[in-house]
Amino acid sequence: MAAATGRRFVLTVSVIFAVYQVLLPVYAFMPNMRERSIHLSLALILIFLGGGAVRTARRRLWDVLLCLVGVGLSLYVFFQYHAIIDQYGTATGPFQVWAGLLLTLIVLEAARRMVRPALPVIALLFLLYAVFGHLIPGRFGHPPYSLATLSSMLYLTTGGIWGQLLGVSANIIAIFVFLGAFIVHTGGGTGFLRISLRLAGRYTGGPAKVATVSSALFGSVSGSASANVASTGAFTIPMMKRLGYAPALAAAVEAVASTGGQIMPPIMGAGAFIMAELIQTPYLTIALSALLPALLYFFTVGLGIHFYALRSGYGRMQPGDIPSWSDTLKVSGFFLVPFGMLTFWLFRGYTPQYAAFWAVMATLPLALLDEELKFEVRTVPGKLEKAVLNGARQAALIASICASAQVIIAIIAFTGLGVKVSAGILAFSQNSLFAALLLTGLASILLGMEVPTTAAYIVAVVVGGPVLIELGVPPMAAHLFVFYMAILSAVTPPVCGAIFIAAGMAEASWVETARFGLKLSFAAFLLPFLFAYYPGLVLIGSWWQVVLGVARAAAALTLLSAGFMGYFNRRLVMGQRLLLAAAGILILLPSPPLTAAGVAAGAGLWCFTRMRPESVTVA
Numbered sequence: 001m002a003a004a005t006g007r008r009f010v011l012t013v014s015v016i017f018a019v020y021q022v023l024l025p026v027y028a029f030m031p032n033m034r035e036r037s038i039h040l041s042l043a044l045i046l047i048f049l050g051g052g053a054v055r056t057a058r059r060r061l062w063d064v065l066l067c068l069v070g071v072g073l074s075l076y077v078f079f080q081y082h083a084i085i086d087q088y089g090t091a092t093g094p095f096q097v098w099a100g101l102l103l104t105l106i107v108l109e110a111a112r113r114m115v116r117p118a119l120p121v122i123a124l125l126f127l128l129y130a131v132f133g134h135l136i137p138g139r140f141g142h143p144p145y146s147l148a149t150l151s152s153m154l155y156l157t158t159g160g161i162w163g164q165l166l167g168v169s170a171n172i173i174a175i176f177v178f179l180g181a182f183i184v185h186t187g188g189g190t191g192f193l194r195i196s197l198r199l200a201g202r203y204t205g206g207p208a209k210v211a212t213v214s215s216a217l218f219g220s221v222s223g224s225a226s227a228n229v230a231s232t233g234a235f236t237i238p239m240m241k242r243l244g245y246a247p248a249l250a251a252a253v254e255a256v257a258s259t260g261g262q263i264m265p266p267i268m269g270a271g272a273f274i275m276a277e278l279i280q281t282p283y284l285t286i287a288l289s290a291l292l293p294a295l296l297y298f299f300t301v302g303l304g305i306h307f308y309a310l311r312s313g314y315g316r317m318q319p320g321d322i323p324s325w326s327d328t329l330k331v332s333g334f335f336l337v338p339f340g341m342l343t344f345w346l347f348r349g350y351t352p353q354y355a356a357f358w359a360v361m362a363t364l365p366l367a368l369l370d371e372e373l374k375f376e377v378r379t380v381p382g383k384l385e386k387a388v389l390n391g392a393r394q395a396a397l398i399a400s401i402c403a404s405a406q407v408i409i410a411i412i413a414f415t416g417l418g419v420k421v422s423a424g425i426l427a428f429s430q431n432s433l434f435a436a437l438l439l440t441g442l443a444s445i446l447l448g449m450e451v452p453t454t455a456a457y458i459v460a461v462v463v464g465g466p467v468l469i470e471l472g473v474p475p476m477a478a479h480l481f482v483f484y485m486a487i488l489s490a491v492t493p494p495v496c497g498a499i500f501i502a503a504g505m506a507e508a509s510w511v512e513t514a515r516f517g518l519k520l521s522f523a524a525f526l527l528p529f530l531f532a533y534y535p536g537l538v539l540i541g542s543w544w545q546v547v548l549g550v551a552r553a554a555a556a557l558t559l560l561s562a563g564f565m566g567y568f569n570r571r572l573v574m575g576q577r578l579l580l581a582a583a584g585i586l587i588l589l590p591s592p593p594l595t596a597a598g599v600a601a602g603a604g605l606w607c608f609t610r611m612r613p614e615s616v617t618v619a
Helices: 002-023 032-050 059-079 081-086 096-115 118-135 149-155 164-200 206-222 223-240 247-263 268-277 283-312 325-347 352-367 377-417 417-429 433-450 455-468 477-490 499-506 510-525 525-535 542-567 574-589 591-611
Strands: none
Touching: 002 164, 002 377, 032 081, 032 096, 032 164, 032 352, 059 081, 059 096, 059 149, 059 525, 096 149, 096 377, 096 477, 096 542, 118 542, 149 377, 149 455, 164 268, 164 325, 164 352, 164 377, 206 283, 206 417, 223 247, 223 268, 247 283, 247 477, 247 499, 247 510, 247 525, 268 283, 268 352, 268 455, 268 477, 283 325, 283 455, 283 477, 283 499, 283 510, 283 525, 283 542, 325 352, 325 477, 352 377, 352 574, 377 417, 377 455, 417 433, 417 455, 433 455, 433 477, 433 525, 455 477, 477 499, 477 510, 477 525, 499 510, 510 525, 525 542, 542 591, 574 591
């Protein structure tokens, strides 16, 4: 009875959350602090009272207490909004001081429960820096700040918890999260899978390429590497193993492909929306600029799979396992309709949240149809319940991440730490763009290993972004560089979340899975560096610069993948592999003679292996 009551309560709150987030950007106009306080309140309820784990009576009491206090302090801001505005960010008494500190700690506890402890621990370290940083001598010290001053900043201004990141979560990210959930659970998930089977299943290495295509499609709406692995991997990993793929290879393919889902528009792991706010650029511009790099990423992964499949003799899927075009087109409408509606309103110049609202409205009627496009009313409640629960859970998770990251960003700005670190990077790199890219990329990868991608991107770009921009990198390219490097941490040992999940599903060694993952994705680590040197990849410059940048990147990544996988029309010996890798690197260098030498070396080896092919039997 208690369990059933708890489920009904969570479902009720999730429905309220969904309705609020879908209507908020279009019809529920409120001041920033008010709308964000309700957003955080609903997220805290789901985080503290919506868990499925078995709890002791003491644990339940503790959860209820944290929920009541957190929600109460959030709603205090909602109801006292006008009085708070008149205070100009200064607490009027002990209650507001302690309320600010307490809500900050509750937000960090919420993030600890939803993601790994690293993010709240890092936020706590920044809080300690704000309190005790005046004791640090030299450049990185700051004037002393009282607890009242820090609490007022965090609790009573939009520079603290209620800042820009939580605003993006409330206004834009949440409605796209619910849109993705509705698309997947009303039939879009089946559509993604069938069109992937149809497009990629008949080619060499078909099952692995199906994983790549399905992960790209599913990731475009889920925005989460972990969710991507858990959903598409449940089908693709057993399929690859059944057709003879080594468990570690099957897991690596899924992990690498799923990681790329976070860079595929429209959602991009919430990064597109935050990026649009940080650099004051329309969301549609961000999504279009990110499209070519995303396609290049999956092109690189697909090439690695192709060369490895040819080298190892992995075959294609059986015709009976590939759906017909008629069956594929039937279910494709479940995601093409909302995608079409989203694109229609975006290209007419409307805001992303307005376009997402109408995409959600277009998705809901699809719940009435089954996979054969016949009316099936009985399944509608189940579909919508799953969509609402999953969407609310994901939206609450992102809200906790954004609120915790906002604490870090607030302290970086308040203490001037970001400017100091940026100046340190500039001094250490001695104004070398390549050195600055290496330092910023390393910081992004290290942060991404321990904290969610969105938070890693935010923290890294605050300190590293200004350095790259000062060295001449366009803001769009600088932000995408940091974002990509943070994402690639999901497949970078020793802490590689997507690898761990996929290896567990495949019952494979995570070390072996990570090794295969690096072989498949290593060339993708070079892609972000190209944004800085060839901005045409992110649609900056003339049309011929875009075409030249894409052609150069595609050629270089092809040669690098072939060299690393050891196959280029035939199996390669070590000398040939090194030559291909060197040719790929030469093509990337900003020197016409070296680029020409790389092209000549790659073309020469292609002709040589073409004239002397190796006979490989592929099933």
